[in-house]
Amino acid sequence: MTPPTGTTHLDTTNPVAVALVPAAGRGERLGFGVPKALVPVRGTALLTHAVRGLLTAGCVRHVVVAAPPNEVESTADLLRSAGLAADVVPGGTDRTESVRLALRHATKVIPDISVVLVHDAARAFTPAEVIRSVVAAVAAGAPAVIPVLPMADTVKQVDFTGTVLATPDRAALRVVQTPQGFDVDTLTRAYAEAGDSATDDAGLVEKIGVPVATVPGHAYAMKITTPFDLAIAESVLSTGARP
Numbered sequence: 001m002t003p004p005t006g007t008t009h010l011d012t013t014n015p016v017a018v019a020l021v022p023a024a025g026r027g028e029r030l031g032f033g034v035p036k037a038l039v040p041v042r043g044t045a046l047l048t049h050a051v052r053g054l055l056t057a058g059c060v061r062h063v064v065v066a067a068p069p070n071e072v073e074s075t076a077d078l079l080r081s082a083g084l085a086a087d088v089v090p091g092g093t094d095r096t097e098s099v100r101l102a103l104r105h106a107t108k109v110i111p112d113i114s115v116v117l118v119h120d121a122a123r124a125f126t127p128a129e130v131i132r133s134v135v136a137a138v139a140a141g142a143p144a145v146i147p148v149l150p151m152a153d154t155v156k157q158v159d160f161t162g163t164v165l166a167t168p169d170r171a172a173l174r175v176v177q178t179p180q181g182f183d184v185d186t187l188t189r190a191y192a193e194a195g196d197s198a199t200d201d202a203g204l205v206e207k208i209g210v211p212v213a214t215v216p217g218h219a220y221a222m223k224i225t226t227p228f229d230l231a232i233a234e235s236v237l238s239t240g241a242r243p
């Protein structure tokens with residue numbers, strides 16, 4: 001694939017990929033009394049699992065974590081004590097601002113960066129093959145790439161009363177996972193033009209008219225959001241089945 005005009009020329013054999021992990025939220029919905037990124041699975045924080053997964057995938061040169069501003073030191077200590085080399089920067093007031101600050105740091109400390117991944121700490125068990133295929137697709141010329149899975153359930157569009165308005169064709173729908181991958185110029189431009197807070201980085205890229213490609217995701221890249229998800233993660237790890 002030919003890189004689109006105006007984007008950085010990527011070294012397809014050895015791209016410099018940096019992963020940003022926004023983990024500055026205080027969300028305590030899992031009920032552990034700590035932010036979700038610090039919730040333990042088999043005694044280790046989700047964030048630690050996530051950063052380890054990125055650094056051991058074999059294609060990520062550097063990881064930048066955005067932490068709550070008053071927990072930068074403790075987060076850095078947590079990762080250091082796990083033997084993980086990652087930069088921890090203060091996050092912003094919302095996820096968009098945290099990614100923007102992490103991206104600014106990454107481009108400053110690693111000027112030859114070509115591929116940027118944005119990854120949820122809550123998708124702590126994303127297999128290396130998914131991370132590698134996202135990086136490879138960006139390095140091959142796609143400006144934006146997201147891992148996706150087909151929909152297992154039928155989806156309904158409803159109005160505010162809950163009455164069904166439409167049944168979208170399930171075959172054309174996908175569930176989105178992370179890491180989402182971008183060439184650095186595309187993500188920088190999307191964030192420069194982003195107004196509102198966004199939960200989906202690829203959505204910002206769509207807004208500036210850049211096509212977003214997809215690669216196959218994986219069930220283990222599930223987002224750990226509820227105690228049920230946590231139980232599944234514990235169970236997968238205990239069987240040693242993590243790919």
Ligand code: C5P
Pocket residue numbers: 021022023024025026027037066091092093094095096098099120121122199
């Ligand atoms: O709170 P919410 O579920 O929307 O957060 C989504 C992700 O964004 C979480 O990983 C959270 O840590 C991160 N976040 C952030 N900075 C904020 C708020 C949320 O990095 N100020």
